[in-house]
Amino acid sequence: MSVPDSRVHEHLDRLVRRVQADARVPAVSAALHRADRPLWTRTVGGTGTDNPLGPGTQFRIGSVTKTFTAVLVLQCRDDGLLDLDDPVGRHLDLPAHGELTVRRLLSHTAGLQREPFGDVWDSLRAPDADQLVAELDRAERVLPTGRRFHYSNLGMAVLGQLVARLRGGSWAQALTERILTPLGLTDTTVTPRPTAATGFLVDAYSDEAHPEPPTDFGAVGPAAQLWSTATDMARWAAFLADPAALDPAGAVLAPATLEEMRWPLTTTDETLWGAGFGLGLILIPQGERVMHVGHDGAMPGFLAGVYGRRGGDGTAGAMGAAVLGSSGTATEVFDLPHRLLAAAVEHDPAEIEPWRPGAPAPxxxxxxxxxxxxxxxxxxxxxxxxxxxxxxxxxxxxxxxxxxxxxxxxxxxxxxxxxxxxxxxxxxxxxxxxxxxxxxxxxxxxxxxxxxxxxxxxxxxx
Structure with missing residues (x-):
């Protein structure tokens, strides 16, 4: 018999409250999605504005955006618009690096430098689409293609331009029409709503929390632009782990394609082998044949962790967790989704399905x-x-x-x-x-x- 919900929720609540207090995060919003239980949410802190903090409060999710762009690219592949081994220059007119393949860009093994040309994090001015493309010849290939994992916002930005070109509109339009609307992610937007939380830098040596400036990432938006809620992101994480449960008709993406995206193409650290990278997705093994799949995100004043759980005894269907925080330095936010998923399975495992006789073998x-x-x-x-x-x-x-x-x-x-x-x-x-x-x-x-x-x-x- 499962532990009563109140006791499970109390345990999850304490995990969230402990991170908010110990990591000094002005606002934390967490959610846990699973097919066999009602949605669980918890918020702690304040928005930094006159608006109350609640499950509907938006936070910036940073590089979790990349998982959406990756799905858009795989949709294009499934629709016959590209092959993953196509050089990106086959579909985009680029002044340089057009020989890099779609697969290498998705898996961060193309060797392309991390950011667009210029000191974008110093100026906080991101290029528009024309500038991004025009200045590609000023961007370096910092490693040989295929040599190793090297994270690149620039590479994902190029893939966003690829999606826009193949779909005949903008990346944001394709995102809304082909992912957000079909999956009911109504609180996920390219620009923040007026009720969004403020992002902060919390001083290391005092309790001062200084608001970070709002930024628009322009043409690099496909790498890090989105705002969302923990509720939407827990649902998205569940989709990445178990697409058939949330999208049974495969309207967004076929389960087999997401399985392909989850296959590890590289390790992110050759000395530890603690995480891998597939096609736009981070893969973190948990032992006992359990895998967490998703992405972390960081933007000025915000951190996010969004992961779904696959495999292992007690794991429920469509199981995903999201933790969004309004501090740019509270890295404990990244670990909390994994702890929530593990705790939920430990204290409230999925029911054991009874065996039933089946049809004989031919x-x-x-x-x-x-x-x-x-x-x-x-x-x-x-x-x-x-x-x-x-x-x-x-x-x-x-x-x-x-x-x-x-x-x-x-x-x-x-x-x-x-x-x-x-x-x-x-x-x-x-x-x-x-x-x-x-x-x-x-x-x-x-x-x-x-x-x-x-x-x-x-x-x-x-």
């Missing part, structure tokens, strides 16, 4: 079920949820099985659609009576008994 496949040996190791082939599956007997608990789907024109040949050897083929071989006597998986031979590669059968003695 008659032609029943002879393929059971134990097989390949490469000296033992595997179990089984039929569950309408699919043929295989797991290594020595696989750790929680490792997903390989899942096969038959080829339409070859009933005894299957494609691995997920898990071990994804993309490879499994081929069944039958004897004259139609009994499956041998299999080949990714060309490796599988037999009913353990054999050496030259077919010495230990059970048969040769």
């Amino acid at each position: 008659a032609a496949l029943r002879g393929a079920l059971g134990r097989w040996w390949g490469e000296g190791s033992e595997y179990v082939f089984s039929w569950h949820d309408g699919t043929l599956r295989a797991r290594g007997v020595a696989d750790p608990a929680g490792r997903p099985p390989a899942i096969f789907t038959p080829l339409a024109d070859q009933p005894d040949v299957f494609r691995v659609v997920s898990g071990r050897e994804a993309g490879e083929l499994l081929r069944l071989t039958r004897d004259e009576a139609g009994v499956v006597v041998r299999m080949h998986w990714a060309t490796y031979r599988f037999t009913r008994h353990q054999e050496t590669f030259d077919r010495y059968d230990f059970r048969a003695g040769g």
Whole structure:
């Protein structure tokens, strides 16, 4: 039986209040979204204006904006407007760096310098679209392409221009029409509402909180412009983790495409391997085959952490957390979404679904079920949820099985659609009576008994 909501909420509340007090954040807004419980929200502090702080208060979310731009780019790919391995110059007329691919820009492995030309963080004047493009020849390639992760607001700004060009409007229009409206993110906007919180720099040696100047990021907006609420961002995080639950028709993005975005393309720190980066998404492993996917954000006076949770025992469907803070230095904000997600699972895990009998395996496949040996190791082939599956007997608990789907024109040949050897083929071989006597998986031979590669059968003695 789950812990009563009041006790769970009290625990989550204390986590938020502790960060607000210890990190000295003028305002914190947090939210937790999950498919099996009502939305949880908590706000602590004040907006810095005459407006009260509440779940509807907007904060700047900074680089969380990049996750929206990344989804817009993948929408273009799915609509056939580009290929991820296209050089960006194929679609934009650029004076330099047009050879960098869309995939490299999305994964921050293009080697492009971090910011547009000029001291934008000193002047707080961002370029417009024409200036951004015109001055690309003054921007450096600071690392060889593909060498390593190097974060680049400039690269994401270029992708925003790419989306605008392919959609025939502005980045903001595409964002509203293709993501915000379909997902009901009505409190996410390009410019702040009058009721938005004020961002502050909190003095390191006193309790003074000085308001930061408002900034418009211009053509770099696709990297960091958006304002939102914790409620909207928790929903967005849940979408990134479990799109089928929030967008069952795939109107915004197909679940398979988001799965592609979540695949790690690089590590962000080669000495620690504590986080990876996919296509516009930060991936932070939590142990026990649990992954948090999302992004952090920072702009003058604001920090944000927005992450969804995938995998692990007790994780609910559509589970996402967001924490928004009105201090530019309270980095504890970044860790709090992960702590909220972990605490929710620990103190209020998802219900265990009862097992129910299902349909039998097709008659032609029943002879393929059971134990097989390949490469000296033992595997179990089984039929569950309408699919043929295989797991290594020595696989750790929680490792997903390989899942096969038959080829339409070859009933005894299957494609691995997920898990071990994804993309490879499994081929069944039958004897004259139609009994499956041998299999080949990714060309490796599988037999009913353990054999050496030259077919010495230990059970048969040769």
